[in-house]
Amino acid sequence: MPVEVKICGIRSAEGLDAAIDAGADLIGFVFFPPSPRAVTPAEAGALSARHAGGPVRVGLFVDPTDDEIAAALAGVSLGLIQLHGEETPDRAAAIRARFGVPVMKALGIAEEADFASVAAFAPVVDRFLFDARPPPGGPLPGGNAQPFEWRLMAGRAIPRPWLLAGGLTAGNVAEAIRTAGAPGVDVSSGVERTRGVKDPALIRAFVAAAKG
Numbered sequence: 001m002p003v004e005v006k007i008c009g010i011r012s013a014e015g016l017d018a019a020i021d022a023g024a025d026l027i028g029f030v031f032f033p034p035s036p037r038a039v040t041p042a043e044a045g046a047l048s049a050r051h052a053g054g055p056v057r058v059g060l061f062v063d064p065t066d067d068e069i070a071a072a073l074a075g076v077s078l079g080l081i082q083l084h085g086e087e088t089p090d091r092a093a094a095i096r097a098r099f100g101v102p103v104m105k106a107l108g109i110a111e112e113a114d115f116a117s118v119a120a121f122a123p124v125v126d127r128f129l130f131d132a133r134p135p136p137g138g139p140l141p142g143g144n145a146q147p148f149e150w151r152l153m154a155g156r157a158i159p160r161p162w163l164l165a166g167g168l169t170a171g172n173v174a175e176a177i178r179t180a181g182a183p184g185v186d187v188s189s190g191v192e193r194t195r196g197v198k199d200p201a202l203i204r205a206f207v208a209a210a211k212g
């Protein structure tokens, strides 16, 4: 199976076009205003409308209210809701039931114990994303260019499709996939020329390295 690639934090036409041309399978729109990658629902809708079909449009939320999700969905059709905060399994289940959109739960990983909630989320989510646990007190729960120990994933039975994230670049993604046994990867900082600004050449290099 080819490795799935998600390019997260798309907020420009050139970033979106490069991700689609390069063969990304999923693209992420960040609906979290403190992020330098944040977009409004209208901006995401306008970007998404540049291409009919193509990659799954992922909406990224951090402890969202129902109103926030509804507002995003009014602006752009999403194929996946990524929950990147402190959402509980009950909250993930409620979001999935209310909006009828598949859900991906992001879990921050730094040690073995961080996998404890996988079993509780598995019945109520469609995918997992394993990212580096964010630094304490940091401004963002993701998108921090910080890797975690990929060997923590090796040989682990995850009962849903999953993506590996955190500090990936074109230079390390092949090794990360091999070490973690990852069926898919997610990147944001590693394909940016400056924080929040995607670089088409880095996007192309990343997708080629991940799928090569």
Ligand SMILES: O=C(O)c1ccccc1NCC(=O)[C@H](O)[C@H](O)COP(=O)(O)O
Pocket (backbone or CB within 6 Å): 008, 009, 028, 030, 032, 035, 036, 037, 060, 062, 084, 131, 140, 141, 142, 143, 144, 145, 146, 165, 166, 167, 168, 186, 187, 188, 189, 190
């Ligand atoms: O990217 C953000 O700005 C962000 C903000 C708040 C919550 C999550 C966020 N990103 C989540 C992602 O899916 C990133 O792609 C993932 O954390 C990997 O980021 P990076 O280490 O920068 O490649």
